Amino acid sequence: MNLALKDIRHGLFRFVLTCFGLGLLMTVVLSMIGIYNGLVADALAVVKAPAADVWVVESGTKGPFAEASNIPLTTRDAVSRMPGVAEAGAINFQNIEASHAGASLRLYVIGYEPGHPGGPQSIVEGRGIGTSHFELVADRKTGLLTGETIRLGRNRFTVVGLVEGAMNAGGDPAVYITLSDAMALQTELDPAAQRVQAARGAVSVKSASVAAVIARVAPGADVELLTATVRQWKHLAALTQAEQEEILVSSVVDLARRQIGLFLAILLSVSAVVIALIIYTMTMEKLKQIATLKLIGAPDRTIIGLIVQQALILGASGWGIGLVLILTVKDYFPRRVVLEPFNVMMLAGIIFAVCIAASGLGVRAAMKVDPATALGS
Amino acid sequence: MADGEILIDVRGVAKHFGEGETRVDALRDVDLQVHAGEVIALLGPSGSGKTTLLNVIGCILAPSAGRVTLDGETVFDGQWLRRDLRRLRLDKIGFIFQTHNLLPFLTAEENVAVVLDLAGWSVEKGRARAGDLLGYLEVDHRAAAKPALLSGGEAQRVAIARALANRPRIILADEPTAALDSKRAGLVMDLLRKLAAEQEACIVTVTHDEKIFDRFDRLIHLRDGRLADA
Numbered sequence: 001m002n003l004a005l006k007d008i009r010h011g012l013f014r015f016v017l018t019c020f021g022l023g024l025l026m027t028v029v030l031s032m033i034g035i036y037n038g039l040v041a042d043a044l045a046v047v048k049a050p051a052a053d054v055w056v057v058e059s060g061t062k063g064p065f066a067e068a069s070n071i072p073l074t075t076r077d078a079v080s081r082m083p084g085v086a087e088a089g090a091i092n093f094q095n096i097e098a099s100h101a102g103a104s105l106r107l108y109v110i111g112y113e114p115g116h117p118g119g120p121q122s123i124v125e126g127r128g129i130g131t132s133h134f135e136l137v138a139d140r141k142t143g144l145l146t147g148e149t150i151r152l153g154r155n156r157f158t159v160v161g162l163v164e165g166a167m168n169a170g171g172d173p174a175v176y177i178t179l180s181d182a183m184a185l186q187t188e189l190d191p192a193a194q195r196v197q198a199a200r201g202a203v204s205v206k207s208a209s210v211a212a213v214i215a216r217v218a219p220g221a222d223v224e225l226l227t228a229t230v231r232q233w234k235h236l237a238a239l240t241q242a243e244q245e246e247i248l249v250s251s252v253v254d255l256a257r258r259q260i261g262l263f264l265a266i267l268l269s270v271s272a273v274v275i276a277l278i279i280y281t282m283t284m285e286k287l288k289q290i291a292t293l294k295l296i297g298a299p300d301r302t303i304i305g306l307i308v309q310q311a312l313i314l315g316a317s318g319w320g321i322g323l324v325l326i327l328t329v330k331d332y333f334p335r336r337v338v339l340e341p342f343n344v345m346m347l348a349g350i351i352f353a354v355c356i357a358a359s360g361l362g363v364r365a366a367m368k369v370d371p372a373t374a375l376g377s
Numbered sequence: 378m379a380d381g382e383i384l385i386d387v388r389g390v391a392k393h394f395g396e397g398e399t400r401v402d403a404l405r406d407v408d409l410q411v412h413a414g415e416v417i418a419l420l421g422p423s424g425s426g427k428t429t430l431l432n433v434i435g436c437i438l439a440p441s442a443g444r445v446t447l448d449g450e451t452v453f454d455g456q457w458l459r460r461d462l463r464r465l466r467l468d469k470i471g472f473i474f475q476t477h478n479l480l481p482f483l484t485a486e487e488n489v490a491v492v493l494d495l496a497g498w499s500v501e502k503g504r505a506r507a508g509d510l511l512g513y514l515e516v517d518h519r520a521a522a523k524p525a526l527l528s529g530g531e532a533q534r535v536a537i538a539r540a541l542a543n544r545p546r547i548i549l550a551d552e553p554t555a556a557l558d559s560k561r562a563g564l565v566m567d568l569l570r571k572l573a574a575e576q577e578a579c580i581v582t583v584t585h586d587e588k589i590f591d592r593f594d595r596l597i598h599l600r601d602g603r604l605a606d607a
């Protein structure tokens with residue numbers, strides 16, 4: 001006869017409610033874990049997308065993400081001629097505030113050279129950029145649809161394709177345009193401002209440049225050697241892909257990551273205390289029944305079984321409900337929520353440990369209870 | 378009926394609670410023998426030590442001094458001589474409490490069967506015996522009900538069935554009829570007598586209920602923790 005299950009069934013509504021409450025708490029914990037992972041994954045998305053091996057940037061900078069980097073466009077030719085380089089492409093990045101469907105839309109504009117590395121990875125809808133001007137490929141999160149047009153700077157661009165998961169470290173969705181369009185966009189101002197500038201006699205307000213040249217090395221080529229070679233050019237610096245990722249995580253999103261990390265730690269501690277309290281209270285409420293069980297001759301293992309099984313059922317359902325809820329809602333978050341099986345299993349491990357520890361407290365109280373208390377009316 | 382073997386043999390048992398100024402002598406030098414088939418009543422004013430004596434016999438309380446022998450086995454002699462007192466209770470002792478103390482999350486039948494489950498009976502056998510006992514106590518129509526839905530008398534009879542389930546030879550009852558009307562109280566006592574005779578068990582009952590005094594083989598009076606002859 002399984003007493004734990006019978007007792008649960010007896011107070012089913014309350015037990016389910018408790019499980020559900022715990023499940024909601026676990027949803028919060030899991031979404032925090034997901035947000036944390038998402039933050040890191042988002043930050044890396046922009047670095048990982050071009051599938052580069054080496055980033056050539058302005059000397060003395062950790063660009064183009066952590067710091068501004070400007071290098072001449074001609075660098076691309078120089079880099080692509082270096083030994084070991086399979087292909088190279090120049091890219092630049094800029095944030096702009098466009099307006100679309102009556103609302104303002106923050107976009108992260110990536111300019112790349114079609115036919116060179118740096119463009120969108122895989123088009124999920126429509127096609128890639130075909131002509132050299134006024135076409136763009138947008139991330140789905142921009143809300144743009146293929147065939148729509150949007151004004152960037154002075155020109156209207158047609159959305160020809162959609163991608164997914166392209167954004168900058170701040171979560172602004174990306175659009176891809178050709179490098180020449182991007183450089184034009186970078187230097188141009190709206191006509192009114194330009195007239196003012198011209199009247200003042202300013203020749204050029206900004207000069208166009210590229211932010212970085214990314215290179216893919218040939219199979220078997222030495223990346224270290226390549227970066228060392230690039231560094232010999234005084235005006236250039238080179239970062240490997242791993243270094244670039246490291247910079248992103250340790251400097252660009254570091255504060256946000258630590259902020260969420262600490263919050264997550266607090267949240268986990270609070271959850272542990274809540275789970276422990278629920279289980280402990282559940283046992284305390286049953287002390288009289290436990291005394292009765294002792295009186296009629298139930299051995300310790302029956303009583304321990306009752307407490308531990310209920311604790312584990314509670315923990316497991318809380319975890320399960322939390323998991324189902326987060327999987328249901330995670331795509332509605334404005335930024336990415338990334339849950340790895342490892343995280344989910346780790347949470348299960350933590351809940352398991354907390355349940356066992358808390359039922360240990362309950363078991364201790366249960367072992368101490370005097371069977372005579374069952375007799376007191 | 379006092380000719381069966383001795384099932385309860387209490388010798389020189391004393392029990393006090395606390396020390397110094399707060400010391401209460403609940404039992405002083407109590408000697409009591411109860412034979413198989415015997416049904417006896419423990420009487421006495423409130424605080425005279427009736428419950429304490431019952432708890433000592435039921436191995437729930439350790440006496441301060443004395444010796445307790447149950448069904449031929451000396452279980453206490455200055456100290457407990459047996460380690461697994463719960464197993465002893467499961468096998469030899471049935472308790473009937475004033476408040477029935479059924480487990481609220483089990484049905485009437487399961488409340489009886491749980492004892493047999495603990496004693497290692499198979500599920501079917503346990504159910505069958507529980508059903509038989511409930512039938513015998515005329516509450517089998519309530520077998521599937523949870524204790525909260527039983528009347529006081531029904532619950533008490535289920536509790537009696539539970540106390541009897543594993544055929545204990547020593548049945549201890551603390552005011553078992555307090556929750557019952559006098560007619561039912563009489564019936565319950567008749568039943569306990571019948572069971573005692575059939576199972577060669579003995580029954581020790583604490584009671585204040587004068588209407589059922591005639592159902593007992595012996596009346597034992599306690600006063601200030603001492604036995605006083607009737």
Ligand SMILES: Nc1ncnc2c1ncn2[C@@H]1O[C@H](COP(=O)(O)OP(=O)(O)OP(=O)(O)O)[C@@H](O)[C@H]1O
Nearest residue numbers: 394395401403421422423424425426427428429430
């Ligand atoms: N756990 C305890 N700690 C201290 N004193 C106790 C304890 N249990 C009982 N006593 C005291 O021992 C004495 C005998 O108590 P007991 O419960 O045996 O009386 P009783 O005859 O059953 O009374 P009643 O008819 O009211 O149930 C009382 O004075 C009581 O206060």
Ligand SMILES: [Mg+2]
Nearest residue numbers: 427428429551
């Ligand atoms: Mg009493």
